Amino acid sequence: MSASETTSAPAPVLEVASVSVTLSGHRVxxxxxxxxxxxxxxxxxxxxxxxxxxxxxxxxxxxxxxGGSVTIAGDRGGIGYLPQKVLLDADLPLRARDVVALGLDSxxxxxxxxxxxxxxxxxxxxxxxxxxxxxxxxxGLLSGGQQxxxxxxxxxxxxxxxxxxxxxxxxxxxxxAQEIVELLASICRERGIAVLLxxxxxxxxxxxxxxxxxxxxxxxxxxxxxxxxxxxxxxKLYGRRVDVLRIDRRVLVVAGPDDAHGHGA
Amino acid sequence: xxxxxxxxxxxxxxxxxxxQVSLSQSGLASFFGSAPxxxxxxxxxxxxxxxxxxxxxxxxxxxxxxxHALADLGAVGGSAAFLIGISQLWGFVIAGVLAAGLMEVVGxxxxxxxxxxxxxxxxxxxxxxxxxxxxxTQVPGTSNAAVSVLFGSLFVIDASVLPTVLVLALVACxxxxxxxxxxxxxxxSQDLAFVRRIPVRATGILxxxxxxxxxxxxxxxxxxxxxxxxxxxxxxxALRLTKRVGFAILIAIAIGVGSTWVGILISYQSFGWLxxxxxxxxxxxxxxxxxxxxxxSGVALPIRARARRAAEVxx
Numbered sequence: 129m130s131a132s133e134t135t136s137a138p139a140p141v142l143e144v145a146s147v148s149v150t151l152s153g154h155r156v157x158x159x160x161x162x163x164x165x166x167x168x169x170x171x172x173x174x175x176x177x178x179x180x181x182x183x184x185x186x187x188x189x190x191x192x193x194x195g196g197s198v199t200i201a202g203d204r205g206g207i208g209y210l211p212q213k214v215l216l217d218a219d220l221p222l223r224a225r226d227v228v229a230l231g232l233d234s235x236x237x238x239x240x241x242x243x244x245x246x247x248x249x250x251x252x253x254x255x256x257x258x259x260x261x262x263x264x265x266x267x268g269l270l271s272g273g274q275q276x277x278x279x280x281x282x283x284x285x286x287x288x289x290x291x292x293x294x295x296x297x298x299x300x301x302x303x304x305a306q307e308i309v310e311l312l313a314s315i316c317r318e319r320g321i322a323v324l325l326x327x328x329x330x331x332x333x334x335x336x337x338x339x340x341x342x343x344x345x346x347x348x349x350x351x352x353x354x355x356x357x358x359x360x361x362x363x364k365l366y367g368r369r370v371d372v373l374r375i376d377r378r379v380l381v382v383a384g385p386d387d388a389h390g391h392g393a
Numbered sequence: 394x395x396x397x398x399x400x401x402x403x404x405x406x407x408x409x410x411x412x413q414v415s416l417s418q419s420g421l422a423s424f425f426g427s428a429p430x431x432x433x434x435x436x437x438x439x440x441x442x443x444x445x446x447x448x449x450x451x452x453x454x455x456x457x458x459x460x461h462a463l464a465d466l467g468a469v470g471g472s473a474a475f476l477i478g479i480s481q482l483w484g485f486v487i488a489g490v491l492a493a494g495l496m497e498v499v500g501x502x503x504x505x506x507x508x509x510x511x512x513x514x515x516x517x518x519x520x521x522x523x524x525x526x527x528x529x530t531q532v533p534g535t536s537n538a539a540v541s542v543l544f545g546s547l548f549v550i551d552a553s554v555l556p557t558v559l560v561l562a563l564v565a566c567x568x569x570x571x572x573x574x575x576x577x578x579x580x581x582s583q584d585l586a587f588v589r590r591i592p593v594r595a596t597g598i599l600x601x602x603x604x605x606x607x608x609x610x611x612x613x614x615x616x617x618x619x620x621x622x623x624x625x626x627x628x629x630x631a632l633r634l635t636k637r638v639g640f641a642i643l644i645a646i647a648i649g650v651g652s653t654w655v656g657i658l659i660s661y662q663s664f665g666w667l668x669x670x671x672x673x674x675x676x677x678x679x680x681x682x683x684x685x686x687x688x689x690s691g692v693a694l695p696i697r698a699r700a701r702r703a704a705e706v707x708x
Contacts, residue, residue, distance in 0.1 A: 188588050211584040221638045227581060234578040235589045237571045266636045
């Protein structure tokens with residue numbers, strides 16, 4: 129159910145068509161459809177339990193869908209991915225640069241040998257995410273924001289056409305969250321990488337999002353931010369009255385009073 | 394390790410009298426000239442290299458408890474070997490690999506220190522070992538079985554097992570070297586490994602097999618009870634000293650091989666240090682050296698950190 133059809137560009141990098149998932153009797157995703165075009169920055173917005181992680185796992189092939197289909201340009205293994213919770217032990221003997229290097233060829237057998245071309249790629253990626261200063265530090269000793277940068281570099285070093293990020297801002301303070309969003313937007317725009325990023329708060333993403341996929345109760349509505357984040361659209365999606373307040377380029381989505389049902393069907 | 398057996402092996406090979414053995418000058422010469430000592434040095438080094446390589450990944454994957462489990466369950470096979478007439482090494486290895494398979498079926502995730510069921514299964518394993526060791530005493534020519542299963546038999550290993558030890562060590566090392574990157578990505582995030590199309594489950598099974606081989610090989614040399622010391626101590630000490638996997642493995646190998654050789658030398662030289670005509674058990678000597686090295690690595694850590702801070706200030 130899309131609020132508006134975007135002009136059909138040639139071959140989307142990702143097409144999700146009527147995907148449904150039921151987990152232990154509960155309908156987690158219900159006929160979700162949307163597409164991501166090359167180079168687009170798409171925000172996957174929804175509260176906890178809306179089905180964001182499940183949707184990303186279906187796209188990655190980590191979770192089987194009950195119905196519908198997921199079409200990806202190229203190979204699923206080529207998608208860049210940043211999982212939601214990455215707990216890194218302080219004594220894990222990997223430097224930031226080792227984690228990035230693992231993004232290049234981790235599926236291959238054998239011990240990686242030092243190689244100038246590999247090192248140049250890793251150095252370039254570390255610089256792009258602003259991680260050069262702590263490139264030689266143990267990954268487990270870095271701050272949450274620094275680890276995010278390194279993991280983003282890990283995901284991007286193989287130049288994937290599509291990058292999926294599961295709640296990358298969840299554990300960051302406001303200013304690091306803003307830095308990460310700007311970093312992602314500039315790197316991916318520059319390299320033509322499409323981004324699908326899940327978040328429960330859409331405000332940090334407002335300046336960079338090309339499009340939004342809004343999830344609620346397992347259903348999704350997609351379009352530009354202005355099209356989707358409207359009281360009537362979200363009221364229909366939630367099936368109850370929802371008000372959208374705009375304050376100085378920020379957006380607040382709040383539930384309306386229980387008795388006053390909205391104009392949705 | 395029976396002191397008389399060591400003595401018998403050593404004196405037989407060197408034709409030196411016990412009194413000469415403990416004199417350091419001629420002692421060192423006869424130490425390296427002794428065939429059982431040479432074999433112990435070679436097999437000890439092979440086992441230490443394997444344990445170090447597998448051990449570093451065991452610590453990274455937090456599976457040292459699984460290593461201990463495999464040692465305990467391997468002892469069942471080591472002690473049963475005398476009864477069914479196979480070599481002790483094959484007894485250890487077959488039981489260890491079967492136990493690794495069992496742990497995979499039960500679910501590796503559940504094999505954790507706090508699991509009550511796991512503890513009870515290990516208790517049963519050691520109980521069976523006790524039964525088999527008792528039965529071994531009824532079999533002629535196996536009076537030394539208990540010491541040899543629990544505390545190893547480095548000085549009295551038959552030279553004919555060397556090729557088997559070499560092959561098993563190579564298999565364990567090959568598994569780790571081949572799945573190197575898979576193991577590392579998996580330790581960063583299992584989801585990332587899945588997304589990269591890495592066969593995560595197969596990697597886990599292969600690693601358990603390598604772990605079983607490493608542990609059972611050290612069960613042969615320093616005994617089932619002490620084998621995890623050789624697996625964990627060099628790796629844990631090395632991981633304190635470096636933040637790079639490759640360096641950690643090289644350091645762990647140096648610590649493992651060095652401790653084994655120093656332990657062998659101490660055991661050889663200890664003849665007559667205490668209670669007259671006895672040497673100290675070689676497995677005891679190796680474990681003590683490992684323990685001291687591990688303690689020293691803890692001392693080295695703050696010194697290294699201070700040196701680094703100083704270097705940063707200069708820069």
